[in-house]
Amino acid sequence: MKNMTMGMAEAWRVCFLAVLGGVLILIPDMAFASQPDNAIANAVCDISDTFTGEVATGLGTIAICTIGVMACLGRVQWTAAIIVAVGISILFGATALVSTLAVSANSSYVGCG
Numbered sequence: 001m002k003n004m005t006m007g008m009a010e011a012w013r014v015c016f017l018a019v020l021g022g023v024l025i026l027i028p029d030m031a032f033a034s035q036p037d038n039a040i041a042n043a044v045c046d047i048s049d050t051f052t053g054e055v056a057t058g059l060g061t062i063a064i065c066t067i068g069v070m071a072c073l074g075r076v077q078w079t080a081a082i083i084v085a086v087g088i089s090i091l092f093g094a095t096a097l098v099s100t101l102a103v104s105a106n107s108s109y110v111g112c113g
Contacts, residue, residue: 045112052095060088 050056063084070076095112 048095048112052092056091060092063088 067076067081067084071081
């Protein structure tokens, strides 16, 4: 019975690595997917605008202020504070990073908007 459990765990690992490999193969196509006449690209641009728009900026500001107040009160776990700060920087810096990489790789990059 123990060998069967080990076999299932190994099968799950292989499936996970296969899906992860497929996603990594598709990432370059997703970076160049924002053509103006493509409906999927427009939907991805809308999602990107939502994640980096005014509401997201407000939520990020509230998160940073909350972490700051908790730090002043001595009630913050510093790992949580670092995770919040890194998450916000990745969220708002992702668009600039993809644009920079796409422009350097392809001079005909259109982008969102």
